[in-house]
Amino acid sequence: MKLSRSDAEDFLIRETALLDSWKLMEWADLFTEDGEYLVPATDDPEGKAGKSLFLIYDDRHRLGERAKRLLKPTAHSEFPHSRTRHMISNVTTAEGDNGAIPVSCNFVVFRSRMEVTNIYPGHAEYLLVQGGDGLRIRSKKAVLDVDALRPHGKISIIL
Amino acid sequence: MQLSDLIIDDRHQARFKVHRSAFVSDEILALERERVFSKCWLYLGHSSELKKPGDFISRRVGGRPLLYTRGKDNALHALYNTCPHRGALVCRERSGNRRAFTCGYHAWTFDDCGRFLGMPGREALPPEATEDGKLDLVEVERMEEFRGFVFVCFDRNAMPLRDYLAGAAEYLEYVADQGRDGMEIVTGTQDYCVNANWKLLQENSADGYHGVPTHSTYFDYIRSRDNSNFGGMNAKGWVKNLGNGHAVSESIGLLPWGRPYARWAPGWGEEAKAEVETLNREIMQRLGPERGNVVANGDRNLLIFPNLVVNDVMATTIRTFYPVRPDHMEVSAWCIAPTGESESSRDRRLRNFVEFLGPAGFATPDDVEMLELCQRGYANAASAPYNDLSRGMLSNAPTKTDELQMRTFWRRWHQLVADDAARELTGP
Numbered sequence: 001m002k003l004s005r006s007d008a009e010d011f012l013i014r015e016t017a018l019l020d021s022w023k024l025m026e027w028a029d030l031f032t033e034d035g036e037y038l039v040p041a042t043d044d045p046e047g048k049a050g051k052s053l054f055l056i057y058d059d060r061h062r063l064g065e066r067a068k069r070l071l072k073p074t075a076h077s078e079f080p081h082s083r084t085r086h087m088i089s090n091v092t093t094a095e096g097d098n099g100a101i102p103v104s105c106n107f108v109v110f111r112s113r114m115e116v117t118n119i120y121p122g123h124a125e126y127l128l129v130q131g132g133d134g135l136r137i138r139s140k141k142a143v144l145d146v147d148a149l150r151p152h153g154k155i156s157i158i159l
Numbered sequence: 160m161q162l163s164d165l166i167i168d169d170r171h172q173a174r175f176k177v178h179r180s181a182f183v184s185d186e187i188l189a190l191e192r193e194r195v196f197s198k199c200w201l202y203l204g205h206s207s208e209l210k211k212p213g214d215f216i217s218r219r220v221g222g223r224p225l226l227y228t229r230g231k232d233n234a235l236h237a238l239y240n241t242c243p244h245r246g247a248l249v250c251r252e253r254s255g256n257r258r259a260f261t262c263g264y265h266a267w268t269f270d271d272c273g274r275f276l277g278m279p280g281r282e283a284l285p286p287e288a289t290e291d292g293k294l295d296l297v298e299v300e301r302m303e304e305f306r307g308f309v310f311v312c313f314d315r316n317a318m319p320l321r322d323y324l325a326g327a328a329e330y331l332e333y334v335a336d337q338g339r340d341g342m343e344i345v346t347g348t349q350d351y352c353v354n355a356n357w358k359l360l361q362e363n364s365a366d367g368y369h370g371v372p373t374h375s376t377y378f379d380y381i382r383s384r385d386n387s388n389f390g391g392m393n394a395k396g397w398v399k400n401l402g403n404g405h406a407v408s409e410s411i412g413l414l415p416w417g418r419p420y421a422r423w424a425p426g427w428g429e430e431a432k433a434e435v436e437t438l439n440r441e442i443m444q445r446l447g448p449e450r451g452n453v454v455a456n457g458d459r460n461l462l463i464f465p466n467l468v469v470n471d472v473m474a475t476t477i478r479t480f481y482p483v484r485p486d487h488m489e490v491s492a493w494c495i496a497p498t499g500e501s502e503s504s505r506d507r508r509l510r511n512f513v514e515f516l517g518p519a520g521f522a523t524p525d526d527v528e529m530l531e532l533c534q535r536g537y538a539n540a541a542s543a544p545y546n547d548l549s550r551g552m553l554s555n556a557p558t559k560t561d562e563l564q565m566r567t568f569w570r571r572w573h574q575l576v577a578d579d580a581a582r583e584l585t586g587p
Contacts, residue, residue, distance in 0.1 A: 039519060041347035043253060050506035053347030053494045055519040057510050065383060069376040069521060076373065077524035148350035150489065154527050155519035 002095050003128065003135075008103045009091045011128065011135045016086035016107075019158050024067035027158065031137045032129060037063040038141040039159060045143045055155060056142075066158070077156035082113035084157050088124075100127040100138055107142070111157050118152040120159055121145045162190075162577040166569055167545070170586060173552035175566050179540035182356035182533075187576065188485045194575045195465050196221040200303075200310040200323045202467045202479050203227055203237055205495065207307060207343035213256040213271050217248075219489075220311060222481055225299060226250050226260070227309075230272035237299035237311045238273040249296065260296075269296050306335035307342055326401030330461045333454050334471055336446060337420045338497025344477075345509070349492040351518040353480075355530035356537075357466060357488040360480050361568055363526050364468040365408040365460035367396070367559030368550065373529055377521040380514070381415050384426040395558035396458075400585060404464030404571025406564035412456040416473040416515070419508035420497060421455045427507060434503060462564060464571050474512035486534050492517060552587045563587070 018027040031037070039056035040047045049057050058066055073079045090106040102125065109120040127139040142159040149155065160180055165187075167176040181187055201221050208216055209229035216227045217240055224240040226249070240248050242262040249260045249269060259276055261268045268276040273296035275289050288294065301312040303320035308331055310320050321328060335342055353360060363369065371378065381387060396410025417424025421438035423431065443451035461469040468478040478492040494512050496505060515522045536543075548569065551561025566586070574582040 042350060044347040047347050050502070050509055051346070053345050053349065053509055053517075054513060055349065055517060057513050059510070061384060062380075062514065065380045066521070069380065072376055072379075074375045075525065077528040148352075148489075149518050150350065150352040153352050153354065153518065153531075154524040156524040156528075 001099060001101060001130070003093045003101045003103065003130075005091055005093055007135075008093045008101075008128070009088075009105075012088050012091060012103070012105055012126075015137070016088060020084050020086055022071070022081055024070055024158065025064075028064040028067040030135075031060055031063060031140075032131070033060060035060045035063065035137055036139050037066075037158075038139070039155065040141070040143055042144055042146055042148050055149075070156070070158070075156075077154060078113075080113070082111045082157060084112075085110045086159075090123075096127070100129050102126070103128055107159070109157070109159055111152075120152065120155070122159070124159070163579065165577070166573045168566075168570065168573075168583075168586065170552070173549055173587070175548045175552060175562070175569075176545040177548060177569055179537045179544055179546060182358065182537050183485050183540060185485060188482055190576050191482065192222070194578060195572065196481070197313045198317065198575065199465050200301075200312045200317065200320050201465075202463075202477070203302065203309045203311045205307050205342070205344045205477070205493075206235060206304060206309055207341070207498065209235060211256070213258055214254075215250065215252075215257060215260075215271065216254045217250045217252065219481070221313065222483075223313070224248060225311070226273075226296070228271050228273075231258070231270070232272060234272075235302065235304070235309060236272055237302040237309075238296040239299060241297070242267055243275075243294045243296065244278075267294070273298060306331055308335075323403060324463065325403045325405060326399070327403075327405035327407070327461060327463050330401070330407050330459060331469065333457065333459065334469060334475055334495065336450075336454050337442070337475070338500070339441060339445060341498045342495050343498045345494040345496050345505075347494070349517045350490070351492075351527075352483075352487065352489045353527050353530050354487055355527075355534040356485055357480050357482040358568075358572070359530045359533055360478075360488060360490065360526075361462055361466060361468065362548075362565045363530060364470065364478070365398070365406065365462050365559075365564045366562075367408055368562070369526075369529070370560075373525050374515075374522045376525075377515055378415070380521055381426070385415065385424055387415050387425070395560060398557050398559055398561060398564045400563065400567040402584070404568055404584070405462060406567040407459055407461045408559040408564055409457060409459045410559065411453065411458075414458045414472070417507075417511060418455065418458070418472070419474060419500075419504055419511060431503070431507060434501070438504065460564075462568060464568060470516070473515055474508050476512065476516050554587070557587075 037058040044052045087108045088105045094102040104125050106123050111118050122144040125141045128135050165178045212231045214229045226238040226240040228236045247264045249262045267278045275294040299311045300315040398408045421435050423435040442455045459471045470476045475495050480488045480490040548562040548565045551557035557563040
């Protein structure tokens with residue numbers, strides 16, 4: 001099965017709008033029960049989860065907990081919340097197996113907090129599935145185009 | 160401010176204060192480069208990172224770009240990554256396998272042991288110009304290995320590494336002993352930075368006192384995942400001065416997370432339990448029940464002076480960091496794991512590692528935040544001049560939530576920076 005580029009794009013716009021408006025539990029709800037959210041190390045962007053040390057290796061439970069954590073005032077790195085802006089472009093879709101549709105895009109995320117703005121450029125690879133209530137994310141992998149998290153220091157937001 | 164006054168170490172009144180100029184002063188950073196980073200043994204890498212002849216890694220250590228190679232002689236080499244001609248880096252790649260390195264500027268070429276191989280127009284120099292290694296890449300003054308951990312020192316006259324490590328060697332062995340077939344660095348480096356003074360990360364890395372207030376959201380996650388009721392402050396453990404500024408905080412079996420080698424946690428599920436128990440039995444048989452228990456069930460935050468942290472906790476991380484400015488450091492962290500570990504155990508380890516550790520884990524970003532808030536606060540140093548590190552000075556049995564581990568670091572730091580060998584390294 002295949003998804004049109006504009007349908008895929010609409011979905012990604014909806015997803016990233018949730019992130020930029022800090023509706024993080026709604027973001028987590030976009031994932032399937034077996035969903036995962038991954039960010040490889042900056043020096044091993046082709047690395048495989050479970051074989052290479054990633055920056056983020058979340059199963060469905062952990063990505064929900066990540067969202068929940070970031071909404072607490074005790075998640076110090078995001079209190080007060082940063083302002084973020086996700087830009088996505090160059091969306092592609094492909095024919096998938098087992099009902100999972102590969103979608104990819106380029107992204108840039110701007111994060112501003114305490115008078116500092118950091119920029120996270122990269123590309124994201126998704127596996128989307130069509131459920132009864134619309135598209136869901138089985139897998140989101142965000143691959144950064146930076147050599148190191150410098151000057152960012154951290155990824156305390158969701159890319 | 161006199162260098163001798165940077166630290167107040169008042170053992171009668173149980174008062175230990177560090178002057179905040181230590182975190183903001185360019186002059187003190189210059190002294191640190193000269194008296195600490197140019198004199199102490201610094202972590203270069205692990206022997207497992209270079210498996211075959213020609214393997215190389217270019218890495219900055221102590222602010223200096225080095226080339227770490229396994230030569231065709233199968234030996235490890237630490238070379239200064241700078242051409243003897245005009246100084247350009249001869250290697251721009253981060254890692255790989257090469258028989259030779261060619262400087263991009265004038266094409267001088269060196270082999271994987273650093274020896275000069277050739278240059279265009281060799282006849283313009285006299286024959287003796289390349290004799291006796293005169294145009295080889297310069298070797299780092301000292302390089303020594305302990306149980307796979309490779310260190311360099313820029314001071315030719317430094318004491319041997321094993322003596323330098325003092326009591327910390329035993330704790331590196333607890334890591335080295337985890338794997339029956341040795342240990343290896345997993346691919347994937349966590350390279351990040353912190354807008355704070357480098358010493359704050361050494362303090363933070365074995366600071367049990369901050370665990371609950373800074374990381375309550377991590378413990379919320381563990382409670383949610385494992386249905387546990389971990390309270391946090393009961394895991395007091397102990398801390399030790401290991402000599403030469405090294406220290407450890409340690410507990411055996413008290414903490415709520417799982418250890419891949421080998422302490423099962425409910426969040427891993429029943430199917431993982433059998434494998435973790437088998438790993439645990441193997442360690443117990445190989446090392447005996449007493450040492451096996453320390454290796455398998457112990458959680459340790461090891462500080463090796465000045466800037467190496469080995470956190471042997473929910474996974475095992477090697478972390479090192481260097482000042483770029485008084486208020487900015489660069490950090491690199493790796494995962495070390497048993498060689499030949501099963502796929503399922505390796506996967507568990509890597510999931511476990513990033514639940515807490517690293518710049519996108521559930522805890523490290525909040526450490527980074529706290530260190531940066533400290534650094535911002537030091538803008539008030541002229542009127543609010545001191546940090547306090549007095550916890551546990553009256554105790555005969557200091558715990559992880561005390562501050563002996565930081566005082567141990569600072570006493571050695573003060574001895575070196577003030578160039579005063581008479582200063583006491585031991586104390587409460």
